[in-house]
Amino acid sequence: MALPPYAGAGERAWYYGFRFFCGLVFLFLIAPILIIVPLSFNAEPYFTFTPGMLSLSPDAFSLRWYEDIFRNEQWIQAVQNSVIIGVSATIIATALGTLAALGLSRPFMPFRTVIMGLLISPMIVPIIISAAGMYFFYSNVGLAQTYPGLILAHAALGTPFVVITVTATLVGFDHSLTRASASLGASPPTTFFKVIVPLILPGVISGGLFAFITSFDEVVAVLFLSGPAQTTIPRQMWSGIREQISPTILAVATVLICVSIALLATLELLRRRNERMRGIRAA
Numbered sequence: 559m560a561l562p563p564y565a566g567a568g569e570r571a572w573y574y575g576f577r578f579f580c581g582l583v584f585l586f587l588i589a590p591i592l593i594i595v596p597l598s599f600n601a602e603p604y605f606t607f608t609p610g611m612l613s614l615s616p617d618a619f620s621l622r623w624y625e626d627i628f629r630n631e632q633w634i635q636a637v638q639n640s641v642i643i644g645v646s647a648t649i650i651a652t653a654l655g656t657l658a659a660l661g662l663s664r665p666f667m668p669f670r671t672v673i674m675g676l677l678i679s680p681m682i683v684p685i686i687i688s689a690a691g692m693y694f695f696y697s698n699v700g701l702a703q704t705y706p707g708l709i710l711a712h713a714a715l716g717t718p719f720v721v722i723t724v725t726a727t728l729v730g731f732d733h734s735l736t737r738a739s740a741s742l743g744a745s746p747p748t749t750f751f752k753v754i755v756p757l758i759l760p761g762v763i764s765g766g767l768f769a770f771i772t773s774f775d776e777v778v779a780v781l782f783l784s785g786p787a788q789t790t791i792p793r794q795m796w797s798g799i800r801e802q803i804s805p806t807i808l809a810v811a812t813v814l815i816c817v818s819i820a821l822l823a824t825l826e827l828l829r830r831r832n833e834r835m836r837g838i839r840a841a
Contacts (some may be wrong), residue, residue: 576596598808623809636794644773647712651769655720663728678718689782703785728762
């Protein structure tokens with residue numbers, strides 16, 4: 559909101575001071591990204607700014623570390639595993655979270671608060687505790703160090719985000735539409751796919767993107783549950799930092815930053831579309 563022309567000196571000082579403070583906080587949060595991105599183009603195998611980079615010499619910048627991602631078999635396998643596990647876990651988490659949210663939105667749902675607390679508990683419990691519990695359970699049932707085990711673990715960690723997002727979408731849902739659909743002779747599946755799904759689709763997609771981001775960035779559960787064949791990008795980055803420090807890690811981190819920005823932009827577009835559909839924001 560713009561500062562009104564009749565604002566006094568104190569109000570102006572607060573207006574600009576508050577925005578200056580918010581800018582400092584934002585700079586503090588984004589400073590690591592501002593350092594990682596230019597370092598990923600360093601022509602030398604160092605994690606510091608060389609004199610050539612500081613002088614903006616063209617010879618000091620290179621794409622060699624980005625090319626190394628596609629030349630290194632370990633990184634290629636890590637990318638493939640992250641995509642396979644992330645997409646599979648997102649599909650499962652989105653389906654389960656959407657169904658759970660629809661059930662919790664029923665006005666006469668018994669023990670709604672207790673069930674909601676259980677569903678979002680993976681967000682509250684420290685991840686290392688969840689990962690340790692999954693490890694002991696999956697070891698007993700033969701799912702440790704397997705793709706299905708990792709997919710199920712990531713789906714369990716991503717489901718709470720879908721539940722919360724879809725539940726928030728259903729807060730303003732007009733249930734008279736479902737009753738009108740039933741009164742016109744539509745079957746429950748037809749009502750679900752033709753009436754409910756189109757209205758809650760932005761929330762479902764947003765929850766799915768959150769679940770995908772959670773799976774794509776997860777490293778603790780992967781350290782507990784994965785084997786050599788299930789190495790993901792975060793675990794490969796972790797191993798690279800501990801065993802052989804290479805600027806390729808910075809290049810991968812930059813790619814992940816770009817992916818995260820694209821997903822967050824998509825979430826914002828979906829949020830605005832959902833507001834327009836609900837009449838909160840003008841088209």
